[in-house]
Amino acid sequence: KAGVTQTPRYLIKTRGQQVTLSCSPISGHRSVSWYQQTPGQGLQFLFEYFSETQRNKGNFPGRFSGRQFSNSRSEMNVSTLELGDSALYLCASSLARRAGEAPLHFGNGTRLTVT
């Protein structure tokens, strides 16, 4: 069974631009969650989707948004990029309705660098 796939793997953007990251969950998983990982802050929860509905949202500004499609694939968008948005963005999928209820399967992330 294929794992969680995140694209692109690396991305370099300029301040003020916007970016869209993609995540394909494990087949059959309907829950997708997104995380930002930085050396100083560790893993921080962004948002979580189940069956195209946002179930939970972390404490990030409105510049961070996401959506989930009917095939469970998910995208996250960051608008008006800032230098501080440079991070590894991880996507995880699970069988449960909420991320806390079942094991998470992570992708290898998208490394975003904002210059």
Add this chain to the structure above:
Amino acid sequence: KNQVEQSPQSLIILEGKNCTLQCNYTVSPFSNLRWYKQDTGRGPVSLTIMTFSENTKSNGRYTATLDADTKQSSLHITASQLSDSASYICVVGSSSNTGKLIFGQGTTLQVKP
């Protein structure tokens, strides 16, 4: 406030030695506790997941313990290998209506030959 604290922040050991990583949490209501291993440049991979009623769980050379009374967990690595060099992240799941996960900052382990 829900928090997960891990210690030590980093650790260097010699190949073949054992080590123990610690995780203390103040998460309520508690649902489960997980340990993940994250290699550099990769996503975290689940090692163990324990619920309230479980106090020990093994996965090969990795053994996790949970003391729900003191709200402490440990991850013991036996006969370390160079491939154990990674970050180890403790994550606690809450059974609140949001079902959120609270992440520790991780312990970076370096195994030297």
